[in-house]
Amino acid sequence: MIFTKTAEEIEIMRESVLSVSRTLALVAEYIGEGVTTAKLDKLAEEFIRDNGGVPSFKGYGGFPATLCMSVNEQVVHGIPNDYVLKSGDVISVDCGVYKNGFHGDHAYSFKIGEVSEEVSKLLRITKESLYKGIEAAKGGNRIGDISFAIQNYVQKEGYTVVRELTGHGLGRDLHEDPAVPNYGKRGRGSKIINGMVLAIEPMINLGKKNVRQLSDGWTIVTADGMPSAHFEHDIAIVEGKAEILSTFDLLEDVLLKRGMEIS
Ligand code: MG
Numbered sequence: 001m002i003f004t005k006t007a008e009e010i011e012i013m014r015e016s017v018l019s020v021s022r023t024l025a026l027v028a029e030y031i032g033e034g035v036t037t038a039k040l041d042k043l044a045e046e047f048i049r050d051n052g053g054v055p056s057f058k059g060y061g062g063f064p065a066t067l068c069m070s071v072n073e074q075v076v077h078g079i080p081n082d083y084v085l086k087s088g089d090v091i092s093v094d095c096g097v098y099k100n101g102f103h104g105d106h107a108y109s110f111k112i113g114e115v116s117e118e119v120s121k122l123l124r125i126t127k128e129s130l131y132k133g134i135e136a137a138k139g140g141n142r143i144g145d146i147s148f149a150i151q152n153y154v155q156k157e158g159y160t161v162v163r164e165l166t167g168h169g170l171g172r173d174l175h176e177d178p179a180v181p182n183y184g185k186r187g188r189g190s191k192i193i194n195g196m197v198l199a200i201e202p203m204i205n206l207g208k209k210n211v212r213q214l215s216d217g218w219t220i221v222t223a224d225g226m227p228s229a230h231f232e233h234d235i236a237i238v239e240g241k242a243e244i245l246s247t248f249d250l251l252e253d254v255l256l257k258r259g260m261e262i263s
């Protein structure tokens with residue numbers, strides 16, 4: 001069942017989502033070579049709680065941390081640990097914040113040090129595919145139009161779309177209907193209507209589309225061990241158009257100030 005949101009609820013959600021954007025900007029201040037993912041996770045949790053929020057992911061289905069941190073061949077749901085980030089790594093940082101009864105949930109793939117041209121391009125195209133999906137999220141269209149726009153854009157570059165995980169509705173629950181697959185056919189699926197709030201999140205592989213789960217019960221990795229990229233925005237449908245509630249501007253401003261490359 002799809003729960004559409006009132007204008008008032010969307011205003012409340014905007015604050016939850018911005019809390020995520022601000023947390024990702026804090027991560028951007030500290031991320032880099034020599035830093036462990038566990039340290040970034042601790043900083044993020046403190047920041048969220050200091051600002052009156054609760055980490056959405058911690059305890060969700062038993063997930064043990066605030067951030068999902070997925071390095072290189074890890075697609076999503078990586079658990080922060082003592083891994084030390086090194087030059088050439090790419091890492092998806094996914095964050096959820098629960099505040100005033102609603103969740104925000106978005107993600108960015110960061111580049112650490114010198115990243116190969118091939119992997120930089122994977123990140124750039126994946127990020128662009130997210131905006132292609134958002135462009136297709138408008139009144140009169142269906143969820144399949146978003147899915148098709150993402151798949152069509154990345155497959156032109158020879159990349160593959162992860163099938164097992166999807167975007168989703170967002171609201172009082174972290175994962176609501178409808179599912180928003182990153183592959184599919186135009187004109188299929190639920191109608192896009194005013195008041196829908198969606199988390200759109202392409203997960204795109206450099207190699208084959210197949211994934212598997214590690215024995216930790218969480219981390220999803222590519223079956224062929226090749227890199228994967230992940231970006232996520234939260235949008236609300238207002239007057240037939242997608243309004244992006246989340247922003248990468250805060251974290252990208254921080255990266256640029258630090259002389260780091262944005263994705
Ligand atoms: Mg999500």
Ligand code: MG
Nearest residue numbers: 094105106107
């Ligand atoms: Mg997410």
